[in-house]
Amino acid sequence: MLKNYIKIAWRNFRNLKSFGLINLVGLTAGTVCSLAILLYVQSQFGFEKQFDHFENIYKVTTYINNHGEFPDSDFISASPAIGPALAEDFEEVIRQARVVGLGGEYLMKPEGSDKAFFESNSYMVDSTFFELFSFSMLEGNSKTALKEPRSLVLSSELASKLFGEGNSALGKQVQLTSEDDDLSMKVTGVFDENVGDTHLNPNFILSMSSTGFGNFVLNNDGWAGNNFVHTYVQLSPQTNLDDVVKKLPNFLESHGGEQLRSANMDKKLGLFPIKDLNLKSANYSFPLSKVSDINYLYILIAIGFFIQLMACINYINLTTAQGMRRAKEIGVRKVNGASSRSLMLQFVIESIFFSLLAVLFAVPILIGSLPYLNQLFDSSLVTRDVLSLNMFISILLVGFSTGIISGAYPAFYLGMVNVNKIFKVKSQSSRSPFSLRNGLVVFQFAMVFLLIYAVTVVSEQLSHLNEKDAGFSKNQKLVIPLKTASVSANYTTLKTQFESLSQVNSVTACQFYPSQNILHDNKMFRKGTSVSDGKIVHINRTRENFFETMGIKLLEGRTINENDSTQMVVNETFLKHFGIAQEEALGVLFEPWNPDGGVSPAYEIVGVIQDYNFLSLKSEIQPVATFYDTELSNAVVSFNAESPTEVLQAIEENWLAINPSVPFEYSFLDDEMTKVYQEEIRLKKVAYTFTSLAVLISLLGIWGLVSFSLGQRTKEIGVRKVLGASVSELTQLLSKEFIVLVAVSVFIGAPLAYFAMDSWLSGFASKIDNTNFLLISSAVITIMVSMVTVIYKTIHAANANPIDSIMKD
Known part of the structure; x- marks a missing residue:
C-alpha cells in the first residue's frame, strides 16, 4: 500500500505541474534555510568534550560592584593570586592552572634560519596547564613540557610552518621577539590542535616563567586589581558546586579583605563551567577567545522554524485549495470502501514524499552553499559536517516533521469530504477552507x-554608527604596529623618514588607538582626598602629537609633549566623573591607587580634550587619562594621497631600510573601526x-x-x-x-x-x-x-x- 501511495503522489506531482513545482521550490527553500541554521547551531554545541574531566573544570569569574559610577564589571578572569590560593585552601580543588592571553604578535625565527614571520594567538600558562587540559601531544611529554623556563609548545600547524612538514621540532630553538621580550625558546612539545571544539585555540604556548610579565603573574599577591588572568580549577567529581561557591566570600575576605577595603572595592568571585563557556558566557568581559551567544542561536532557530513553517503553509494552502480537483478520486475510493483514516494516511504520506523530495534537492544546495554560510556565520563548516551522523538525523527529522506538519490539515480536510456531496456539487467547497487559509496567509506576511x-x-x-562623528578622524589613517623592542626604539627615525614624504601629513604613536579597547585602567583620586573617593579611569599612553594627528579637539590647556612625566590630558567625561568644571580643570592634581601601598607621584591636568568614542558607539564614553610615553605599540600615519598605493609603497621602502629583518604590516583605521561592528x-x-x-x-x-x-x-x-x-x-x-x-x-x-x-x-x-x-x-x-x-x-x-x-x- 505504501508503494501505491508513493505512485499516486508522484503522479499527482507530475499532473499538477506548476502547483507541484511551487510546492517543491517552496519546501526546498525552507529546508535549505532550516538545515543551514541547524548545521551552524550543532557546531556550537559540544565544546570542551575532548578534555578529560571537562565536566569538573571551572573558570574563576570576578564581579565588581561599581556602585553606579559606571556599569558593574563582570569578568571571566581573576587576579593572579587567586588560582594557587584556591588549590591550597580548598580540598575540593584537585589542581589549578592560569592562562594569560598575550594578545599581540611575536616575531618568530627558527635558529639557523633566515625566515621570520609574525605569529599571534599565544598563551602564557602555568606548568599544570596540560594536566587540566588533555591536549593530544604529537611530540614531547605533556607532564614535563612546561616545567622549565623558556619552554615553548607549538601547534602542529605552526611546527610544520617553522621546521617543514614531517620534520621534528622537539628540542629546537626559536627566537621570539616582541615589543617587550627577546627570548630564545626551546621547543618542548607539539600538540594536535584539531581534536575537537574548544575555547582554547593557541598557536603556541609559553611557560609562565619564561618572561618578565609571566614572573609578575607568578609572584603577584594582589587580590583587588589585575583581573586579567584566566584561572581554571578542577574540582573532585563528588563536589557540590554550590557548597564551594558559598565558601568563596570568606576565602576572598581572609586573603584580600584588607586590599579590597583600601581600594574601596566591592568584589565577588564565582565559578563558571567550561562546558558552557562557548554559549553562556557572552555577558562576561575579557574573554580569552571569541565565544558564541545562545540567545543569538535561539533567534536563528526561531527564524529557521518560521521560514520552514511558511513553506509548510504554502503546501497546506495550495493542497486544500486544489482539493476539489481530487474530489472524484476521493469519492471513488470511499465508495470502494476506503476509510477516512486510510485517506488521511495517504495524504500525509504524499506530503512526506514531497518533503523528502525537497530534502534531496536541499542537501546538495546546502553543501554548495558552505563557503557563503561560513562567511555569513563566521564559521568553518565543511562537507564532513553536513554528512555527520548528527546532521543525518537532523535532516531526517526535518524531512519527516515538515511532511507531517504540511500534510496534517490537508489530510484531515480532504479525508473528511462528504461522499454524498462530491458528485452533486461541482465546486463549492473551495470556499469553505478560506478562513483558515486566509489566516495562514496573514501569518506568513506578518x-x-x-x-x-x-x-x-x-x-x-x-x-548611523559609521556616519556619526565619533570625535576623531578615522579616514586616511594608517596604523603600523611596532611589534618588537628594536622597531619601537627606531620610532623617531621612522617618524622623520615618513614625514619627509609629500603624501604624509603627520606621524604619531600610541598604546591604544581608536577601535581598540583601552585595557589599562586604575583608580584615581583627587590629591587631598582618599582612595575611597576615587574613580576607575582608563589609561592611555601616546607620543606628543597624538591628538592633533587623530583630529581630537583640544578644549582647554595644551596636549601632551615629550617633556611630560607627571602631566596628563583628560577627556570631558573624566571631569564629569569627578565633578570638576572644565574651566577649573587645569592644574588639578590626581593620585593613582597603588595596590602595594607605596606612594605614587601626583599627576597634573594640563589639558582637556573633547570626548571621543575610543571603542564604539555601542558603549557609553568612559573617563580617559592620557600620559606621555616612548615605548608604544602602534604608529599612526595621517596621509593625504587619494590612492594609498603610492604612499604605502614609499612607507614600506623606508620601513625595510630601517628594519630589514622585520616584516612590514599595516591596517587602515577606518577598516579597524568597521571590525568593531562586525557582529x-x-x-x-x-x-x-x-x-x-x-x-x-x-x-x-x-x-x-x-x-x-x-x-x-x-x-x-x-x-x-x-x-x-x-x-x-x-x-x-x-x-x-x-x-x-x-x-x-x-x-x-x-x-x-x-x-x-x-x-x-x-x-x-x-x-x-x-x-x-x-x-x-x-x-x-x-x-x-x-x-x-x-x-x-x-x-x-x-x-x-x-x-x-x-x-x-
Missing part, C-alpha cells in the same frame, strides 16, 4: 513584514539572507493561490469582460482580497516588529530615532511586493480572450 523591518532597522543603525554587519547579512528566502517563499505561496483562484473564476472573468468590465476594474476586483490580507498581516505584525527591534536598539549608546518612519516604509514595501505579484497575475487573466474564458471547461 513574519515577512517583521523580517523586512528588522533588515531596515539593522541597516539604518549600521549607517552587527554579520547580523545584517543574516537578516538579508533569511528575509530574501522568506519573501521568496511567501510570494510563491501567494502566486499559487492567486493562480488557483483565477482559474476557478475564469468564466466569471470572461462574462464580466463581455458585459463591459475594463481591465483595471477586473484587476481591482480580483486582487482586492489578497491585498486586504497582506494589509491585515502588516497591521498585526507591526507591534511585534516595533518592540522586537526597539529592544535590540536599546543595546546601543547611540541609536537611530526614526523608527516610526522605517516601520511605515517596511509596511509599504511588504504591501508593494505582494501587490506586484497579485496584480501581475490578475492583469494577465483580465487580458485573456473572453470567448476562450467562457468556452473553457
